[in-house]
Amino acid sequence: MADQFRNSITNQEPAKPDEVSCDFCTEPKLKALKSCLVCLASFCETHLEPHHRGTAFKRHKLIDPVKNLEDIMCQKHDRPLELFCKTDHVCVCQFCTESDHKLHQVVSLKEAYDGKKAELGKTDAEVQLMIRERRLKISEARQSVELSKKAADREIADSVKVFTALISCIERSHVELNNVIEHKQKTTEKQAEGFIKELQQEITQLEKRSSELKQLSHTEDHIQLLQNFKPINIPVPIKDWTKVSVHPSSYVGTAKTALDHLTNTLSKEMQRLILDVYKDRNMTAAVAGGATAAHRQLLIGMMRKDPSVSGGLPMHQSHWMAMTMTFDRVLANIKTKYSVSLEPEFSRDEVTVRVKAAGGSSTVAANSLESHAFRALLRLYQKVVTSSTMPGVPEG
CATH class of the missing domain: 1.20.5 (Single alpha-helices involved in coiled-coils or other helix-helix interfaces)
Structure with a gap:
């Protein structure tokens, strides 16, 4: 008998890491052939033999080997989870359908499995x-x-x-x-x-x-x-020169006037052309929603509290371009009125405009001028961002 037991063990294969091993084997553990829902254990072919021969094991339910048998048992009734409650979306045992899930829609695990x-x-x-x-x-x-x-x-x-x-x-x-x-x-x-x-x-x-x-x-x-x-x-034959004179050529800045007119016309046409390019939604689609929405939220936050002059005013490049082209006179007026300079710092699609007072001002006076100029710039930026018809400016 002992030799037969040893021979049966010798003919079986040890369990691989991803396979269910026999709970009753000593090392090396053999591959499990079945798991018992009553014993809550897995058995190799040799250790499974008593379930086939013993009368006491006839009511035990054997299934294909499963790891962690406790997970497939009902914690309340200590019965195997054989059914699925579609009402509560949980696995249940037969006793559960007679108590907590009595009026619920219950199907077999296979039907639920196939449906899922x-x-x-x-x-x-x-x-x-x-x-x-x-x-x-x-x-x-x-x-x-x-x-x-x-x-x-x-x-x-x-x-x-x-x-x-x-x-x-x-x-x-x-x-x-x-x-x-x-x-x-x-x-x-x-x-x-x-x-x-x-x-x-x-x-x-x-x-x-x-x-x-x-x-x-x-x-x-x-x-x-x-x-x-x-x-x-007798008079000498000479000409009457009283009405004769040499007039100097008068140019009165003809070239400068013409050049100024040409420069002004060319500048306006280039601004119009650049704004036409920015009107193209194919170019601004990537920033039309997120960038403008983010800048509007940032603007709202800045308007609700005292703005930080030292941190500068962040904005999208298209907004800064619209300000410099459409509101160039307003920007010039801000710089002249408060004796400040506007210094943009570019980073990818972003621009941070910093306001700096002209040299020679005291610290208190410079801070005051910068603060007033920054608020004027902030109001102008608000006008640009909130304008839905501004050419070249992404809409939110």
């Missing part, structure tokens, strides 16, 4: 669909970025060509303007030289006549004076 498996399959299919949809969105986003990059590169190349042509045109116009001014100056010089030459000739004639008159006035010979007086007294 089907539900899991459906949920997994939905999850897989969402994964595919999001991967498609990622692909579309990357494709959009690539297309946007190509469009941006083309636009930059075109802008380089346009501005190069514009600079060339300005340089060419500058040369032409200088040539016109120089030609006008040469014409004035030539006209003046002609007048000067003619005047010098008349001066020579007049000086000669003056010499003859002085010589005749000094003679003591009466006859000679009278005989020569008439020829000498």
Whole structure:
């Protein structure tokens, strides 16, 4: 008998780490063949033999080997959990259906298992669909970025060509303007030289006549004076210069006026172009909701308490651009009125604008000026953020 027992053990395999081992084997523990819901133990083939032969074990229920048998037993009735209560979503034993879950909807574990498996399959299919949809969105986003990059590169190349042509045109116009001014100056010089030459000739004639008159006035010979007086007294053929003059060329800042007008026009057109670019929702979609909402919340918090001048005013770059372009005069007025400078510090899409008083102010006076200027800037920022029609500003 003992030899037969030893031989049966020898023919069985030891339990692997992920397998249920026999609770009655000494080391090495053998692989369990069945678990008993009455004994709450697992048995290898050899130690399971009494359950097959003994009369006392006939009512014991054997199941496939399970680890932690206590987890599949009802803690209240000490019976195996064989049913599932759909009302309370818990596993129950047969006795539970006659007490706490008497009027509840109860099904077998297999039916509940199959239902949950089907539900899991459906949920997994939905999850897989969402994964595919999001991967498609990622692909579309990357494709959009690539297309946007190509469009941006083309636009930059075109802008380089346009501005190069514009600079060339300005340089060419500058040369032409200088040539016109120089030609006008040469014409004035030539006209003046002609007048000067003619005047010098008349001066020579007049000086000669003056010499003859002085010589005749000094003679003591009466006859000679009278005989020569008439020829000498004949007027010299000269021009009336009273209405003749050389007028200096008048430019009155023509070039400066034209350049100022050109600069102003170009600046306005560039501002309009830049704002048109910021109107594109494809560019601002990434920050349209989160950035503006966050900045609005930050702004509300700052307006409810004394703002921190030292910390500066944080905002999105598009807001700062809108302020500098649309409210440039207001910003200039703030700087002039309070004698401060506005110093933006850029970090990715964020800008922190710091207010600093001009040098020479005392500490108390500087703090006061900075505080007043900061509040004025904060009010202007509030106007930009809360405006839903501001061009180029992301809406919340």
